[in-house]
Amino acid sequence: MNKVIITAALTGAMTVPTQTPYLPITPDEIAADAEACAEGGAAVVHVHARDPENGLPTSDQEIFGEILQKIKERTDLVVCTTTGGGIYMKPEQRVQVVHSWEPELATCNMGSINFSVHRVARRYQSSDYRYDWEEAYLKNTEDFIFPNTFKSIKVFLDYMKQAKTRPEFELYDVGHIYNLAYLIDEGIVETPVWMQFVLGVMGGIRATVYDLIHMVNTADRVIGHDNYNWSVIGVGYPHEFEVNTVAMMLGGHVRVGLEDNIFVRRKTLGTNAQLVERMAKLAHEFEHELATPADVRKFLNLKGLENVGY
Ligand code: KMH
Ligand code: ZN
Numbered sequence: 001m002n003k004v005i006i007t008a009a010l011t012g013a014m015t016v017p018t019q020t021p022y023l024p025i026t027p028d029e030i031a032a033d034a035e036a037c038a039e040g041g042a043a044v045v046h047v048h049a050r051d052p053e054n055g056l057p058t059s060d061q062e063i064f065g066e067i068l069q070k071i072k073e074r075t076d077l078v079v080c081t082t083t084g085g086g087i088y089m090k091p092e093q094r095v096q097v098v099h100s101w102e103p104e105l106a107t108c109n110m111g112s113i114n115f116s117v118h119r120v121a122r123r124y125q126s127s128d129y130r131y132d133w134e135e136a137y138l139k140n141t142e143d144f145i146f147p148n149t150f151k152s153i154k155v156f157l158d159y160m161k162q163a164k165t166r167p168e169f170e171l172y173d174v175g176h177i178y179n180l181a182y183l184i185d186e187g188i189v190e191t192p193v194w195m196q197f198v199l200g201v202m203g204g205i206r207a208t209v210y211d212l213i214h215m216v217n218t219a220d221r222v223i224g225h226d227n228y229n230w231s232v233i234g235v236g237y238p239h240e241f242e243v244n245t246v247a248m249m250l251g252g253h254v255r256v257g258l259e260d261n262i263f264v265r266r267k268t269l270g271t272n273a274q275l276v277e278r279m280a281k282l283a284h285e286f287e288h289e290l291a292t293p294a295d296v297r298k299f300l301n302l303k304g305l306e307n308v309g310y
Contacts (some may be wrong), residue, residue, distance in 0.1 A: 001299045004283050005253035008037035008276050012259025013086035014117045016134040020262040022271040026052040031070030036273035041280035041290045044078045054131045057086030059093040061100045061205040068310040076242050078296045080168050081107035087144050091152045098159045098227040102309030108167040110176035118142035118224040158173030164303045169195045172204030174218050174310040181222045191227035200235030207239035209246050237263035241259035
């Protein structure tokens with residue numbers, strides 16, 4: 001497809017409320033941001049849930065359901081739910097959203113890695129934090145391994161098969177491309193696959209253009225150029241906009257949002273919609289048309305909003 005898909009990752013689980021006043025927390029805030037991102041040119045939203053009382057990432061299925069229903073009431077966006085969850089969640093809790101709500105698309109993380117945001121804590125004094133849990137949450141990630149064993153990946157894929165949910169494979173390093181190739185070789189995963197190169201997580205590959213090109217070249221060689229379509233995440237500023245701009249030139253798609261980056265300009269915090277709007281401007285500048293949700297459904301062969309469980 002010639003058009004560019006913008007995914008907006010609205011809230012995530014690694015950004016803490018103290019970092020930005022624009023982080024949507026309640027189901028209403030998340031759905032309002034989804035609508036504003038749709039108006040700005042996003043076709044997909046990537047969704048995590050948070051406890052409305054204190055912003056802590058949650059796997060509460062009622063809260064997930066409320067978010068998904070509210071987004072559906074306000075937009076026709078494709079929703080890609082997380083199965084990455086947050087640092088205190090067990091794999092069974094992370095995948096539950098697929099079983100409960102049968103979304104069109106869900107993430108499938110392709111390997112276990114160190115996944116750390118502990119350096120963010122250096123920017124704040126203990127008294128700066130908005131909520132009690134935030135400081136320890138950030139600091140604890142220095143000792144956090146994001147678990148995605150081959151066995152658990154297979155369990156997650158079984159859930160997705162049953163729910164007719166298409167996986168979006170999240171690849172944080174070159175080895176994850178080889179992990180995906182193994183699943184394709186075994187006949188567990190069919191091609192073409194939809195992949196997300198996740199660049200810039202501390203513990204994975206960095207978010208430079210060199211690293212993006214290395215991921216794309218490796219995927220071309222190992223998965224095969226015609227066997228996959230892809231998007232990219234660049235964690236942090238200015239990496240998000242840099243790797244996304246190059247991705248468009250390489251035939252890839254893009255993701256922005258407060259899950260990955262909080263700045264719309266150097267030292268200027270932005271809303272999700274402002275991040276999408278800047279990305280849409282860059283796409284227009286390079287004469288790329290933006291994909292609509294209908295384009296994405298056709299391109300990724302999704303089951304359609306009429307077949308989700310919410
Ligand atoms: N938090 C991102 C770096 C997921 O939710 O499953 C990757 C992500 C994965 O979005
Ligand atoms: Zn996520």
